[in-house]
Amino acid sequence: MQFKRTIKTLAISTVLTLAAIPTMAQDIVAFQAPVDRKMKAVDTVALRSIAEREMAANPSAQLYSEWSNKYAHRATELPDSFRIDLRHFCMPTPSRVITSNFGRRWGRMHKGLDIKVYIGDTIRAAFDGKIRIVRYEANGYGNYVVIRHNNGLETIYGHMSKHLVSENQHVRAGDPIGLGGNTGRSTGSHLHFETRLCGVALNPALMFDFRNQDVTDDYYVFRKRTYERESDTANRLRGKDAGPSVASSEGNPQAYAQPARQQESRPQASATGEVRYHKVVQGETLYSIARKRGVSIERLCRLNHIGKNMRVKVGQILRYS
DSSP states (O other), X not given: OXXXXXXXXXXXHHHHHHHHHHHHHHHHHHHHHHHHHHHHHHHHHHHHHHHHHHHXXXXXXXXXXXXXXXXXXXXXXXXXXXXXXXXXXXXXXXXXXXXXXXXXETTEEEOSEEEEOOTTOEEEOSSSEEEEEEEEETTTTEEEEEXXXXXXXXXXXXXXXXXXXXXXXXXXXXXXXXXXXXXXXXXXXXXXXXXXXXXXXXXXXXXXXXXXXXXXXXXXXXXXXXXXXXXXXXXXXXXXXXXXXXXXXXSOTTOSOOOXXXXXXXXXXXXXXXXXXXXXXXXXXXXXXXXXXXXXXXXXXXHHTOOTTOOOOTTOEEEOO
């Protein structure tokens, strides 16, 4: 009799337990739903944050909808304003001689600066970026390279004698991309250098001061409404017919490259605020240059937007005051 009661009790308990399982499952699902919604919201915020960081690090993503190796440039709508980061730059060439300005020339627009270089001179990438075009154009750029930079600019290097890079290759500021030349529609060895935003040519003199081997500021803010006036001013200040460069007031104001012995005879860093430069010779390091010029390595790095561990190259121009 006792055995029958035990079996009956177990049977009832089993039935009640099985009946409760769906209810418990429903409770778990009901509890999980808001958790899932919260996790989805967290994931969305995280993804948005990642996207925003990537856009900040690579502003070019805001400007260009496609990547193509088929054309040198294609104009699209310019933003009303856009800030271009000029830090961590490298001058494409140590030459200080501008032979032709940006603007109207011989009845047509000259959409870059012409810089005097000799056949075989090393041409370097102005900023970090990715090579979009490597090509030869007989009636135009000759051997040329187009780089899309992370800061939103595209730069074009024309009339070179040789390419040193390939399409879709990533480059760092200062990497060699070609050699100076006289190819294409050219009447003498020189570098034709363009800076473009959304495919539209902007005056490189707004951003690059070849005569002083420097950029004009840490940032350049392009504004549609004031651009043309600023471009004219840049030509007057930094173009072919500008006055003597303060960096070269001790000698030829348009010296292409001063011999090392002339560099060594230059006075130490000036306390008057005069801008001075040093040309790197064989065997020199940032430490030896800083000691020679009487400045700290920190100041040398800050003036040239470089890191302490950077290896300087023979012929490189470094500002030291």
